[in-house]
Ligand SMILES: Cc1cc2nc3c(=O)[nH]c(=O)nc-3n(C[C@H](O)[C@H](O)[C@H](O)COP(=O)(O)OP(=O)(O)OC[C@H]3O[C@@H](n4cnc5c(N)ncnc54)[C@H](O)[C@@H]3O)c2cc1C
């Protein structure tokens with residue numbers, strides 16, 4: 151048995167673990183990083199990257215079918231599904247060097263490619279190496295939840311871990327779950343020539359603003375995706391190519407089944423009880439500082455911490471724990487400023503409070519500003535006017551924003567920065583932006599807050615008249 155003593159042992163080389171290891175090693179800490187599978191974790195190998203690559207191919211295919219109003223004759227795209235998957239694999243391969251073992255070893259990190267588990271509160275075993283560390287970071291991620299549906303054990307199904315390897319086009323993809331995974335995969339597959347049915351037990355995109363999520367769902371239905379809501383699944387059955395899903399709303403039949411019903415945090419096999427690390431079904435029990443309440447040597451980041459499950463959250467967590475671990479400074483992980491986006495076309499993005507949450511918290515003092523894409527010249531030129539920004543404002547400061555439309559994922563960034571830094575709307579209204587850009591939608595919304603205060607204000611009018619009388 152080899153022995154390593156270090157400052158920091160990071161378990162898991164996904165978005166969270168990689169960020170912690172890179173930051174800590176480059177700032178002088180002795181770091182060991184343990185990964186049992188692919189470097190890069192879920193995001194690179196079976197999450198964000200392959201899903202966005204597939205959506206990009208789908209968008210390209212869709213673009214060929216529209217455009218008559220711009221004078222471009224629509225064409226039926228010929229889709230080579232296996233070649234689309236080659237594009238997905240190439241995308242992963244292009245990004246992979248950034249997360250590679252070699253790169254991390256270049257930072258001075260000792261990388262061990264083994265399963266890690268605690269053997270005591272301050273020691274981890276990985277293969278034939280025992281690692282004693284002053285601090286540990288659990289960045290062990292999550293995996294697709296497989297619910298105990300009747301018949302699931304005998305029915306072939308796909309998850310995000312297998313769907314990107316499928317090289318033949320599913321004739322009819324049934325998707326259980328209308329969250330971001332289900333909805334992104336639904337549009338990608340529909341535009342790549344599959345019949346798609348989404349079976350959702352409650353409301354699809356239920357974590358988003360119901361009004362703008364509802365508009366998006368209507369557009370997806372117009373593209374030919376069947377989305378059944380309030381259809382709780384009672385049983386599944388079938389064989390490859392012939393799947394049946396029984397729900398309280400009826401029976402659905404298709405050729406393939408994708409499970410997209412949420413994630414579960416991986417806690418078993420880690421020796422958490424031996425290490426006295428409290429954990430539950432939602433993940434490792436940590437406080438605001440992401441530190442275990444029962445073993446003060448242990449921190450958890452990313453999906454393992456059981457909160458919002460996004461790559462940028464894992465990266466943010468890394469910054470929080472590095473501050474505490476390396477400099478002993480107090481640090482808290484907050485959530486109010488965390489944005490997210492669903493990368494459909496058009497996209498749906500959120501930061502801060504939704505309208506309903508803001509009304510609950512602020513009551514009548516809340517102002518909701520709406521800005522349609524229809525008034526944006528760039529959106530008109532590109533025939534992408536089917537969008538809307540909803541801005542929740544309290545006393546001149548944004549407290550939430552929801553955007554449905556082209557480039558929603560980029561546009562939400564302005565509001566993420568504004569909310570994180572407590573900026574006033576006047577800063578955004580006063581910004582000079584290039585014309586014609588989609589970004590002007592944000593500026594216009596901020597301007598709308600001030601327009602009635604300036605233009606419908608008798609005091610302003612009186613002041614202007616008075617000054618004009620005296621100006622030479
Ligand atoms: C289909 C899909 C699409 C997504 N799209 C987006 C998106 O567009 N944007 C976004 O922000 N987020 C997206 N996400 C979420 C994002 O992928 C995750 O939030 C992110 O990967 C979490 O990073 P992590 O480091 O916490 O965990 P992971 O990336 O899961 O990494 C955990 C690592 O720990 C390793 N590990 C676990 N246990 C052990 C052990 N005992 N010993 C050694 N190694 C271990 C695993 O092998 C894994 O590599 C998506 C997720 C899915 C499934």
Ligand SMILES: NC(=O)c1ccc[n+]([C@@H]2O[C@H](COP(=O)([O-])OP(=O)(O)OC[C@H]3O[C@@H](n4cnc5c(N)ncnc54)[C@H](O)[C@@H]3O)[C@@H](O)[C@H]2O)c1
Pocket residue numbers: 297299326327328329330331332334349350351352353354355356381382383410411412413458459460490491492493
């Ligand atoms: N664009 C992005 O950033 C992105 C994309 C994909 C995934 N993700 C991350 O991955 C996480 C997991 O995504 P997800 O879509 O799997 O989970 P989710 O929890 O967001 O959605 C799962 C959906 O499945 C439904 N459901 C659960 N059990 C069901 C059943 N038995 N029958 C029918 N419906 C059922 C739920 O009501 C819910 O709407 C997300 O919360 C997000 O954090 C992010």
